[in-house]
Amino acid sequence: MAAQAPPATLALSQRTTRTWSLDDDLAFVERAGIEALGVEAAKLDATGDATAAARRLATSGLRITSLTAPGPFTLDQPERWPTERDGAGRLMDLALELRPEVVVLTSGPAGALAWERAADNLAEILQGTVLEADREGLALALAPTPSGRRDLGFVSTLYDAVELGWRMDIGACLEVATCWSERNLAGTIGAATDRIRLVRVADQALDRPGDDEWVPGDGTLPLARVLHQVRDAGYGGVVELAAAGDAVDAEGYEAAIERGMTHLSALLGADVTPPD
Numbered sequence: 284m285a286a287q288a289p290p291a292t293l294a295l296s297q298r299t300t301r302t303w304s305l306d307d308d309l310a311f312v313e314r315a316g317i318e319a320l321g322v323e324a325a326k327l328d329a330t331g332d333a334t335a336a337a338r339r340l341a342t343s344g345l346r347i348t349s350l351t352a353p354g355p356f357t358l359d360q361p362e363r364w365p366t367e368r369d370g371a372g373r374l375m376d377l378a379l380e381l382r383p384e385v386v387v388l389t390s391g392p393a394g395a396l397a398w399e400r401a402a403d404n405l406a407e408i409l410q411g412t413v414l415e416a417d418r419e420g421l422a423l424a425l426a427p428t429p430s431g432r433r434d435l436g437f438v439s440t441l442y443d444a445v446e447l448g449w450r451m452d453i454g455a456c457l458e459v460a461t462c463w464s465e466r467n468l469a470g471t472i473g474a475a476t477d478r479i480r481l482v483r484v485a486d487q488a489l490d491r492p493g494d495d496e497w498v499p500g501d502g503t504l505p506l507a508r509v510l511h512q513v514r515d516a517g518y519g520g521v522v523e524l525a526a527a528g529d530a531v532d533a534e535g536y537e538a539a540i541e542r543g544m545t546h547l548s549a550l551l552g553a554d555v556t557p558p559d
Contacts, residue, residue, distance in 0.1 A: 291518070291551050293544060294319035294348040296483060296525035297326050300536045305330055309343065311537065317544075320345045321483075321523045322383065324352035324374060333373075337380035348521045349481055350374075350383040351426075354436060358404040359394030367391075371412045378421050384521065385422045385480040387456050390447075393437035401437045406451050413451055424448070424480040426456035440465045445475040454480035458525075459509050460487050460496060469512045476516045484510070484547060485526035496528035498539045500546035510550050522551060 295317050300308055305326050312320060322340060327333035340347060355370040357363050378386045388409075393401035416423050427444045428436035438444050441462040444455040457479050462468060472479070486502030487495070499506055510522070524543045531539045 291482075291514070292319055292346070292348070292521045293547055293551065294321055294346070294521050294523045295540060295544070296321035296349070296351075296523040297323040298351070298483075298525045298527045299531060299540060299543075301527045302532060303536065305336055305339075311540075312345065315537070315540070318346055319348050319521065321349040321351065321481075321521075321525065322347055322381065324350060324377060327377060333377055334380060337377045341381050347381055347383045348523060349385050349387050350378050350381055351387040354389040354391035354405075356391030356405060356408050357394065358391055358401045358408070358437070359396045361404075364408055368408065368411065371409070372415075375412060375415055375419075375421070378416075379419060382421075385424050385454065385456070386416065387424050387426050387481060389426050389428050390436040390438045392434050396437075398437060402447055402450070405447070409451060409453075413453060417452075422454060422480055424454040424456045425451075426458055426483075427461050428458075429461050441468065441475075442466075442471045445471060445478050448478055454478050456481045456483060457513065458483050459506060460485040460504060463504050463506075463509050468509065469516075472512050472518070473516045476518050479513075479518060479520070481520065482510075482513055482518065482522045483525040484522060485524075485528075495530060496526040497530050498526055498534070498543040498546070499524065499550075500542065501530070507550050510547075514551065522547060 297308055327336040330336040352374050355367045390405055425444045425448050427438045427440055430439040441457055448455045455478050484499050485496035486499045486504050488497055488502040524547060
């Protein structure tokens with residue numbers, strides 16, 4: 284019988300409140316009593332002074348569970364790497380102000396490169412960032428992106444994110460809506476629990492076209508199965524509600540987040556593992 288995992292921390296990702304400002308987010312989490320927040324670098328940039336915004340969050344009393352930025356890497360265009368490394372450096376500067384529990388990156392597109400060559404180039408580009416993070420005591424994690432969004436990244440499974448993470452000595456982020464259907468997911472989670480730095484949850488409606496994200500419980504993804512696999516593997520870290528979609532926007536963030544948090548709390552606290 285698997286050992287019971289410690290309780291997970293439930294947090295809200297700013298990805299969910301994509302049209303709100305930083306001021307809106309802070310006012311809401313105070314009203315709602317939310318104590319843990321995943322930060323999007325784009326929200327800091329939108330204030331006009333990302334550094335000041337990071338300092339504001341750092342002194343807000345909130346537990347900052349993550350800082351996320353899209354991978355600014357065009358892996359098939361080496362002439363752009365110096366500028367993109369500068370962008371990664373600015374992200375690390377924000378992380379030093381904010382001190383999140385993990386800095387989450389995506390790989391960026393591979394273009395016409397083979398997967399293996401793109402992985403080599405990503406490791407080369409990130410070498411300095413990984414060394415800086417280690418020196419400053421910051422954790423990094425690679426997040427997979429949907430297989431249909433090759434413009435965002437070439438890493439589309441948890442298995443590949445973990446494998447590349449081992450190679451680069453960084454962690455991985457489990458995006459449930461991206462990874463739920465991959466082969467041997469439970470085995471990957473079980474073998475890499477110590478490498479998973481963050482779990483993010485959104486739902487999707489597989490019986491409706493498009494890849495829009497939904498409030499957990501409103502779609503058809505097997506969230507209970509995946510979250511129990513995570514818990515049964517011994518993961519007791521952060522689980523972020525991270526659902527960005529038109530349905531969430533239309534409902535209104537306050538109601539959507541309340542329902543989503545309630546549903547995730549129930550799934551994470553359930554005592555009975557559902558059938559496969």
